[in-house]
Structure formats: structure tokens, C-alpha cells
Amino acid sequence: MSRAGGGRVLGPRRRNRQKSPLLGVRMAEASSPAERLRRWLEYPYSHSPEVSADGRELYFISNRGGLPQAWQRPLSRDEPTRVHDAPERVDRVHPAPEGDRLVVVLDRGGNEHWQLYLREGGPSTGPLRPLTANPDRIHSAGAWRDDRHYLFTSNERDPRFFDVYELDVTRTDPPRRRWQQDAMTTVVSARGDRALVDRSNTNLDSDLVELRGTEVRPLSPHAGEMTVFSSALLPDGAVAAANPDREFAALVRFRSGTTPEVLKEYGADVEHVAVGARAPRWAVVVNRDGWSELHLYDPATGADRPVPLDPRGVIDRLSWTPDGSALLFDLSAPTRGQGVYRLDAAGGPPELVVRSPVPFPGPAAEPALHRLTAQDGVPFSFWEHSVGGGTPRGTILNVHGGPEAQARPRFVPIVSFLAAEGWRVVLPNVRGSMGYGRTFVHLDDVRKRMDSVRDLSDLAAELVRRKLAEPGRLGIIGGSYGGFMVLSAITTYPDLWGAAVDIVGISNFVTFLERTGVWRRKLREAEYGSLEQDGEFLRAISPLHHADRIVTPLLVIHGENDPRVPLVEAEQIVAALRRRSVPVELLTYGNEGHGLVRVENQREAYGRAAEFLTAHLGSG
DSSP states (O other), rough: OSSSSEEEEESOOOOOOOOTTTTOOOOOOOOOOOHHHHHHHHHOEEEEEEEEETSEEEEEEEEETTTOOEEETTOOOOOOOSOOOOOOOOEEEEEEESSSOOOEEOOOOTOOEEEEEOOOSSTTTTOOEEOOOOOOSSEEEEEESSSSSEEEEOOSSOOOOEEEEEEEETTTOOEEEEOOOSSEEEEEEEEETTTEEEEEEEEEEEEEEEEETTEEEEOOOOOSSSOOOEEEEEEEEEEEOOOOTTSOOEEEEEESSSOOOOOOOOEEEEEEEEOOOOSSSEEEEEETEEEEEEEEEETTTTEEEEESSOOBBOOOEEEEESSSEEEEEEETTTTTEEEEEEEETTTTOOOOEEEOOOOOOOOOOEEEEEEEEETTTTTEEEEEOOOSSOOOOEEEEEEEOSSSSOOOOOOOOOHHHHTTTTOEEEEEETTSSSOOOHHTTTTSSSGHHHHHHHHHHHHHHHHHTTSSSOOTHHHEEEEHHHHHHHHHHHHSSGGGEEEEEEEOOOOOHHHHHHHHHHHHHHHHHHHHHHHHHHHHHHHEEEEGGGGOOOOOOOEEEEEEESSSSSTTTHHHHHHHHTTTTTTTEEETTOOOBBBBOSSSHHHHHHHHHHHHHHHTTTTT
């Protein structure tokens, strides 16, 4: 068995390293890639801002203690303190609209079985009190409808489906089920007796529903696929970042019984919208070529004011202060990390209000965006991260997961580290990626799966043509679905790669669909195909069944509590390669799930990945 915090290694034995404090002394001279990586991983990020009902306290999530947890600080710039010292990660911190109550959402060991806790008594008092008590079920964060009643979703009734529940946090009564659905539901926002709920049919198709007391009002007529990126309750319905009958998501108003009203299109995906109870405008975020654009939209006049961002980067969460005087948002920038910013509604530039306690590691530069055309005529793009004017020591592809995700110009410590070490790091957005319209995201569905893998071969050929890479000396790394892409690339195009790193990746679509969390299977089958109808095809494209073609040295990293891609996906590909004496190592972590979130584990695993890539790509 592996240690709770350390990796179990199958493969060459490694020397032990002495541990040092997470934010401790920076070494003057680092002797290995793992030690040089330390300062990048220990540069903390902060995100998901929320403001207390009185407008005085700022809450956010940060890993400055080595693990994503809830932090708070007055908006007057005092040093932040931790909301709670539990040794588990926090997914959400959610202040009530009145008073000082706070819902905190935690899981255990990365298992994503989220549980709700309550803190009362202000910023410096009170332990967390459990609001839910079934660790075998998931309780997803929702919304306060007043200072006592909290709405959330849970698969308590049936692990396959999520119903809407309500609880009175002042009582010990069990939660009351408000709306039962054999589907995946999410409570988006609430106000009084009204709640806005997103019901997911697939990862790319949702319905918006308003709960008003015991009444259920559909807001979006189900007439074909509609992706809802973000939504918010209005006095007469809802507003959403959604793409009804169009390629890109727009700003759309929904009212029960009426046709959706497109308020504004931006020629790219609107991905976030935030409506404050007293805010004079709506905050809107647009994804344009991966960069986030921030806009303030006036619903009364239709006027739109762009807000310049410095640095440029990616925004993930927006939150208005209760009086509407300021907007809080997080921004992840490749040259500065991820922090929380404040924008006064009256004007002026955004101000960084949650800073890192340590200097930015550097050096870093904004990535360059390139485009190419695949051999079948499909255009796609990739980001190139490099630092300095010298010749890079080699090229490493980093493939995103999802597959309905997107490589974007945000701060990713391992990418920034590799670029600072002299590598050219390439992040492709092959077909199937988000951000390029409805048509593009469906180009890899089911029987088209291997077309996206072929895009990696076309990208490699383009890099070789530009003399940016050498055949057989490319590195490739990816996580989750990106891990499948890594394994598929080294089986389908084995001559291209000199080293590969698979993080929580799928090796066999059949065993993956059989063992992934039951609440996920239906949503995943819409993308990958079903075992009943597509089982033979899924077996044919699974890397495990082509492991005899793998000659590339492989490092596999996996969390033992992964509810999405079970550990067996890692173990079976490693076993297949060990039988053939292909160089392979496996690192597993007993207190992690779908990816690594604890800094000490990241330091060990990603440090080993850096050593592994350096050793096998022939550059010291």
C-alpha cells in the first residue's frame, strides 16, 4: 500500500529526499529538477472570491497552506487567516446573504464525496458543524435563499442522480427534498422562494428551470442542444451565457413560456455572467482565443464597457459586493500567478487585493498562439510557452483533459517551470476542445475519437517542419482525458515520442465506463459512446489493447481515491508494459483523487516527472 502522502513507486528505486517546509527557505543552489520545481509549486494561488453580507469580509480558496482551503480577510488588506484547519481540501466557501453564517464544502482524500459544513459566529469564532452526514453520497454546493435556508443537490436517493434539497441550518432536521429528477442538477442561485436550477442532459446540453415554491417553471425550451456556461436569477426569469441555435454562447435572457432573447453577442463564447442584487451593471466574461475579456453590461440600455486587464489571463469566478459598489474576481495569468482582484463599479482599473506571500518565481512570458491545419482540412491551434532567446533544449506537448476543455493562457506551475528550465512547452487545442464553437467541440465525438489523436501527429509534423522538434525526441504529458491522449499517442504513433507522462488517464474505455462514478456514466457516454452500442469500437481504440506497440518510456501518476478514472486504469497499463520490460514507473497517492492537489505530493510526483523527461529526452 502507498503512504497517505507519498507515492508508491513501481520501477527503478529512487533515492530519498529530505522534506522541507512548504513555504520555507528557498535554496540558493538547486541540484535537481525536483528541487528547482519547488518554488513554482509553492507559489500559491487564490481564487473563487465571495463577500460577506456586511461587505467587510472577503472569503476565497487558496493553497497557501499546501492544500486548497478556505481563507478570509477584511477588504481592508489585513493578512488572511484560515477559515478552518481541517486537513482536507475545500471546494466552496459560501457566506449567507444576511448575518455571519458560512457554508464550507469539503471532501476527503480527493474522493469528491462533498459534504456541507456550517460556521457561525463571525470571522474568529466557531468550529465547523456538519450539515450533511452521509460520506457515501455527494452534496454539491448550491445557494442560500435567505439567512437560514440553504439549497443544494445530492445523489442521496440514488447514486446515479442528483435531486434538489433544502435544509434549515438553524435546526437539526434532515434536508427536505425539493425537486426529484433522474438527472444531474445544480442549484445556481436563489432568492426568497425562487431558485434557478441547471439540469444537465449531457456535458454540453442543459435546461434552465425555476423553482418557485412548489411550482416548477421551465425557462429554456428544450429544442436542440444548448450549452449553459453560466447563469443567474433575475426578477422575471434568468440571464445566461448560453448558445441556443448558434455557434458561440451569447448573453441570453430566459423567461418562462417565451422564446430566449439574445441580448448581446460577442463573436466568441460568453462564459461567465454575474448579477448583483444592487449592482448597476452585469459583469460578463468572454473567452476570446483563450484570453478572458471582462465587460460591464447595462441591462437597461444595452451599453457595454470593456474593462482592460493587466496582466492578461483567465477569469474563473465573479462576485459582486452586496451593495454593488465593487466586483471581485480571480485572474490566472502566466506571468503573475492566480490572485483575487477588485474592480470599483464607479471606474478605475482592477486592483490586486489577495497577493502571494512569496515572490513570483520567474522568469515567465506570455505564451504565443499558433494555428495550423490538420491533414483533413480542420484548423486548430496551439500555445507555445518558452522563455529567453536561446535554443530550447527540446519540445514537450502538454495535452488538456475534458475532452470538452481548452488549453488557455493561465498560470500552470509545471508548464511555467519547464519553460523556465529551457523547454519549449506546447499546449494543443485539438478538435473537440471548447472555445471554438459548437461544431468544433463535436468533431471528436464517439467514432471520431481517433481524429483528435491524429491531430497530435499533425502537430508533431508541423513542429518538425518548423525545426522546433525532432522525431523520436518529443515529450508528451497529459492528465485525465489528456492521459488517454498520451497513451493513445504512444500506441498509435510510437516513433514520435521519447518520453511520456500519464496523469490519471484512461487506458481502457470499457473498464473506465464500467467503473467510473455511476453519476458520471451517462454524461460520459454522450461523448465517448456507450458500452451497449459502441463496446466493440471502444475496445478497439483503448490503448491497453495496443500496449504491444509501446516503446516510449512511461511515467504514470494516479490518486488512489479517484472517482472519475479509477486506479485500475493506471495499474493495468503499467502491468502490460512491465511484462514487456518497457521502462515504466507508477506513482500512486493514498490521499488524492482525480489529480494531485496537495503541494507535497505535487512536488514529489511532478519533480519526478521533470527528472524523467529530462533523462529520457537526453538533455541535462
